[in-house]
Amino acid sequence: MAVVQAHLPDLVPWARTVEAFWLDPAEQARRDRFLREADRDAFLARRCLLRAALAERLGIEPAAVPLAPAPGAAGRHGKPAVPGLHFSLSSSGGHILIAMGPRDLGIDVERVPDFVGGEQMSAILHPAERRRLAWTSRRRRPAAVARVWARKESLLKAMGVGLSRDPSVDRVGAGRFPGHPLPGWRILDLPLGSGGEDARAALTVSEPWTDRRSKM
Ligand SMILES: CC(C)(COP(=O)(O)OP(=O)(O)OC[C@H]1O[C@@H](n2cnc3c(N)ncnc32)[C@H](O)[C@@H]1OP(=O)(O)O)[C@@H](O)C(=O)NCCC(=O)NCCS
Structure with a gap:
């Protein structure tokens, strides 16, 4: 990889x-x-x-x-x-x-939006993600939204469906660590290093030996 x-x-x-x-x-x-x-x-x-x-x-x-x-x-x-x-x-x-x-994967990077843009992006996420983001301080919320979106789009891109799949369906998580919403896919936050403070990134990789068709 x-x-x-x-x-x-x-x-x-x-x-x-x-x-x-x-x-x-x-x-x-x-x-x-x-x-x-x-x-x-x-x-x-x-x-x-x-x-x-x-x-x-x-x-x-x-x-x-x-x-x-x-x-x-x-x-x-x-x-x-x-x-x-x-x-x-x-x-x-x-x-x-x-x-x-060698295995199916998806990557996404999201620039941290302004506050209003972040609220719009947040509005179409999973209800539990929206609740968690609403509890996040106003100062930290735009970066937190970008992190959830990076996780979400990396998963949807790994699956190959992109935003044709409703982003409110899969709970990738708005907490410190990504969730595990679908069997067969592992979501990882990616550090961007110096110069990457204005964006958040995530990578989703397929897990070997799992039948992904079973629980979608
Ligand atoms: C895939 C998608 C999530 C990309 O989101 P984005 O934030 O705009 O763009 P990103 O830079 O993160 O990714 C773009 C890359 O994703 C890839 N991509 C495109 N469709 C994809 C899909 N269905 N699955 C996985 N990857 C895809 C391409 O490599 C594309 O790069 P390119 O534009 O240089 O060809 C979004 O375009 C999408 O959902 N497309 C499919 C759904 C659809 O058909 N929507 C209607 C559009 S008219």
Whole structure:
């Protein structure tokens, strides 16, 4: 298992030098659909980093990485996949995280919102998470909300369903340690280190030897 962490703005100049050689026609078309330059740059940076990281693991050229969305519960927005390697990517604010490994996984990073944004994000969580967050002091609440969202989205991305599954269903926990809402999936908080104080991150990995179909 490997986690790659990068600062998005630092990658943009490099990504611009390799994009013409690495992106496939579908990726170029997607890049060209972004109206704002900042969104285009963010897509470019994370896609070039993803190709570089996967190429390293697979021992092939970045342009040869066969990236494709897997058909899944989220339809055409299914979890992207490459044969023989599991990976997950997330970006928020200036942060990019990529996790790769031999088992199913999902990663998420969430920038700490402002107070009002945090209250909106909190409103659609599991009732027990909302209650716990409501007891958290006003000063600490936005970071606590970002932590719950990172846990939640890492789980939903590991499962491949994303936000097509209602975020109020699975109780990932708003306390100090993540919960264990579904058999077969282990949620871990990820420290972001220096420079990561403005965001929270989590990784969900599949546990071996568990039949995940049994209790979903
Ligand atoms: C997956 C999802 C949770 C991502 O959330 P986000 O906070 O906006 O973005 P993140 O940076 O954390 O993750 C984006 C990455 O998740 C991955 N991803 C996309 N769909 C995914 C899925 N169903 N399962 C797991 N990972 C997925 C991709 O690698 C994507 O990177 P890309 O945009 O460069 O291709 C969200 O987009 C989602 O729920 N999508 C599926 C549900 C859906 O179809 N919604 C309707 C959209 S029109």
